[in-house]
Amino acid sequence: MAFTPAKWPRKLRSQEWFGGSSRDAIYHRGWMKNQGLPHDMFDGRPVIGIMNTWSELTPCNAHLKDLAERVRWGILEAGGFPVEVPAFSASESAFRPTAMMFRNLASMAVEEQMRGQPMDGCVLMVGCDKTTPSLLMAAASTDLPSIVVTGGPMLNGYFAGERVGSGTHLWKFSEAVKAGEMSAEEFHEAEASMSRSPGSCNTMGTASTMASMAEALGMALSGNAAIPAVDSRRRVMAQLTGRRIVQMVKDDLKPSDVMTKDAFANAIRTNAAIGGSTNAVIHLLAIAGRVGVDLTLEDWDALGRDVPTIVNLMPSGKYLMEEFFYAGGLPVVIKRLGEAGLLNKDALTVSGETAWDQVKDVISHNEDVILPADKALAQSGGIAVVRGNLAPQGAVLKPSAATEALMVHRGRAVVFEDIDDYKAKIDDEALDIDETCVMVLKNCGPKGYPGMAEVGNMGLPPKVLRKGITDMVRISDARMSGTAYGTVVLHTSPEAAAGGPLAIVQDGDMIELDVPNRRLHLDVSDEEIARRLEAWQNPIQLPVGGYAQLFHTHVEGADTGADFDFLKGCRGAPVGKESH
Template identity: 80%
Template sequence: MSFKPAPWPRKLRSTHWYSGNSRDTIYHRGWLKNQGYPSDLFDGRPIIGILNTWSELTPCNGHLRELAEKVKAGIWEAGGFPVEVPVFSASENTFRPTAMMFRNLAAMSIEEQMRGQPIDGAVLLVGCDKTTPSLMMAAASTDIPSIVVTGGPMLNGHFRGEQIGSGTALWRFSEAVKAGEMTQEDFLEAEQAMSRSSGTCNTMGTASSMASMAEALGMALSGNAAIPAVDSRRRVMAQLSGRRIVQMVKDDLKPSDIMTKQAFENAIRTNAAIGGSTNAVIHLLAIAGRVGVDLTLDDWDRCGRDIPTIVNLMPSGKYLMEEFFYAGGLPVVLKRLAESGHLHKDALTVSGEGIWEEVKDVVNYNEDVILPADKALTQSGGIVVLKGNLAPNGAVLKPSAASPHLLKHRGRAVVFEDIDDYKAKINDDALDIDETCIMVLKNCGPKGYPGMAEVGNMGLPPKVLKKGITDMVRISDARMSGTAYGTVILHTSPEAAAKGPLAIVRNGDFIEVDVEARKMHLEISDEEMAVRLAEWQPIHNHPESGYAWLHQQHVLGADTGADFDFLKGCRGNEVGKEAH
């Protein structure tokens, strides 16, 4: 399938600001000319906004100003007029209480920047976890022609002859310190080796997963996801994307043309094949809600169930993003999915061609990094959706990062009412817990934390770690980092703070988890559950003003993407009334 472009020339959005000689036009055009732009730049050529999430407090995106210059070069070459626009940048590694709380704020503010300013197309310059979905949500809401350019992953980490991944090594070394297997001094030395160049996490964490999702959805040029941040080919990709967005504007190729139900199904299957982050579930549900595609948790389970995880990257496997790129990157994975009948080949991409045309000739250069299907890390790698009386609306688990022996388990609940309760108790040797128990964390969902922090991969108690145990079943309404691992059940919905059944789990209750049967069951009667829910009282005070109040009042459940109720749907890019 290829895109049939709209007739050209036609009236662009930017002409509402800059075309003609009225007082208002001269007002808009004259002020922009103070930057030294000659008059012939306002001759009807496409104005392209480079929406840049660069910030010195978003270290993953710290190199995006340099990358923006390459995007500008491509736009100039193609006959466009580039304008760089700084936008809200939510960094997972600096924002408190959690960057997820601000994803919707970023999406809302960027949507209004796109709609309210004279741009005909947008380059979404993204990197750290929440910047990718927030800009894609904004683009979906406005439906302005847009292309994603990611900053790319950092170089591999190395520590004492061992290859280490940012995030994944952090969780592992932290547990090793608690178990007495690693000194604090060694941990501090390893810190220097984990993040040694510009770029996002070098594991298949959420940033690399969302870069892969953008490419699988067709919103980025083929090969964009895996190029390392400091590789010269990343800058080439940026320049080519700058060229391409100009033609997309001329062709009127919009996000709604690309992000169809078939495209989302492609992305879900891709996430299974790469061992992608559970965070992709929430972000894709939110993006789909903005573009008007009916996507549900059931689609995640249906599309991912039979997909083997063939990308051998941390946290599920042993390699890092550099090796993935050298092996051929995401195009090889997409080709494999297509050849096995698991890809909609005609799904449109920003190139104007179907996705199969983009990947049909690629080669796998390392079959230990991108594995044959018969050597997959797991034969059923898709995100599992568990339901039952403990999660009526669903909960998710990443099987490629879980321990096989725990995928069917019955255990006694050890309950933490919130993250502070967990921190107060977990290191106490008097805590009544062993490796057969199930750790339950409440009040860490979209409303409860607030913002749904990445705390679901609770560290194990030291007295269990010292026995050589490295995994237990953990259940929460929180998220976890895409770099994390373990038998961790997340996004339990409805969440505890919204009076979901998770709220009434008590110490000593027994819970049964059966991943094969897609079941998570709290072993109490319906009558007992009804009594407990009737007696339930929230444990947190609600904010009375500011953004935290807005978030608390309007955020939806994780099962639908945790977007704001008033932001779902595409509102378009119609220019508002002029103020002058």
């Protein structure tokens, strides 16, 4: 089918590189033609960047090469010019010291690729935890028409007749080994059953959560989040996404048109309904900061507080992503929110339809996977934001994954100065700790770790596990994997390495957690806190040189998204002048 440039309502950005007969245009076209491209590919059709986070060291995304080809088919079918562009891929399972340290770097790299190269629109190919937010942050910064397609979750794992959730059962099984309830050989056998197909975590971990957030924000086609990686319908979704981005460029439908305050409200409520990861808090705050939407921790607490958790998935429930897809997936959840008056129905999506119009006719196929509101896992499923003299700028907790009896608790602090101190002490039978204590971990925030690792769900000491205890109150400035569970207070701000009150907690201090009243209190006088802070010396040394120094110098706190201070706001994607 012949392409007709006249159909396009305006001159495309890519024509600043490829259009006309100037020396510069010939230079740009000529080099591209060494790939065997015919001249009419440069005749005014939109150039679509397929921003691919494929990497063999990012296992969740290792199958994205095939999906990229399906995206390419869709772009060509719709009259676009597809160009696959390798994007920085921050692997959750392999990057050290932590993938979170490189989320901002990935967003910077992709942003400058989008800004500095001839692209009219982009397909963001993501999957692993940090790849989704980093590419959304980049798209928000440039405001080029962009759409997300995720790699999808892996199939269910099974061990000894039991569903095995990636990550979630890792924590459970490792605790069972420490408690003497499971042998090392059984642990290794279970390991082989956790990841039996391509894809990201099959629980409602951070990868599935962020796929859901992209869909709830309106940045992915409806139904994208839950399709298993190996299901043929995942390929169909990729191809349809390729078709759709071409029309989005024609319509000039940009991230700023989609990711409005109403869209973020929809995403926050969706996160509550699915029992999503606490990591969504930090990522959505960062994305909002890039697109220029005023989003705060208070919004997270206020908007999600009265939303029931209705998705019965690990780590909050019992099923996995495969069953969620078969039950109808995220569109059913969004429809339920709309029926309950908890959806901004008119929010625009990348499909061109409103959030409500694209889900109003969907059907739930399994009421035990997507529960009725009166049978919800938690009636108040949103992320709880607690404050007090221990967290003046806030800390977060996931009620749907916590123990109800511990939501109001007062206990003696057992302090670990950093993760190495924790590892050195936790297995010591002489450690003065029991199940009534509050475990406190310092110096694991954005500046402290560095990068804010997922170590907040500290494993319990063996002598407590042997009593049959499976949960204790834990407090830190770290993050927690979306696959993890427990009564865990995270993202304590300001962090210890920034001189927050967490830095001066001592063994034996009494700490009060009152989630219903959103309170986190260190039972020490204001005068004593001030005295300790005056005497405090930061144990964290400023890294010398390289990205580590840049990160430490410019990263903001978890309460605003842990983005770099110089990356806030949409900077656009202007076409610069050049001459060869």
